[in-house]
Amino acid sequence: MNDTLKIKVTIAGRTYPLTIERPEEEQVRKAVAMIHSAMQRFEERYAVGDKQDALAMCALQLANQMLGLKGGEGSKELEGVQDRLQSVQAQLDAVLSQS
Numbered sequence: 001m002n003d004t005l006k007i008k009v010t011i012a013g014r015t016y017p018l019t020i021e022r023p024e025e026e027q028v029r030k031a032v033a034m035i036h037s038a039m040q041r042f043e044e045r046y047a048v049g050d051k052q053d054a055l056a057m058c059a060l061q062l063a064n065q066m067l068g069l070k071g072g073e074g075s076k077e078l079e080g081v082q083d084r085l086q087s088v089q090a091q092l093d094a095v096l097s098q099s
Contacts, residue, residue, distance in 0.1 A: 011035055012051040018091050028088065038062075 003022045008015050009032045020028055038061060039054040048054045066082065 012039065012055055016092055016095050018088070018095075020088075020091070024084065027084070031088070 004019050005022045005025055006017065006019050007025060007028070008017050009028065010016075011032060018028065035055075035058055038058045039051070042048050042054045042057045046057075048057070
């Protein structure tokens with residue numbers, strides 16, 4: 001039995017339909033909330049008006065944090081996070097390629 005769930009998430013004003021494993025839903029929604037929060041901080045602190053610029057800065061910040069974790073104690077945990085992020089990225093790429 002395939003325990004997948006179809007959800008829609010909104011990032012930077014765009015809605016993305018995703019098919020995820022049911023146990024991942026809470027984590028995906030928390031990730032979306034983190035992105036939204038980070039974008040708001042960038043827009044407020046640096047007067048970033050373009051959503052694309054705010055998203056790019058979020059991506060840079062998250063990648064930098066991941067690289068910082070990679071050398072530390074959380075490297076096994078990081079591998080799991082990277083796998084999940086790659087899965088979400090693949091799903092987003094699939095949706096964007098259909099547009």
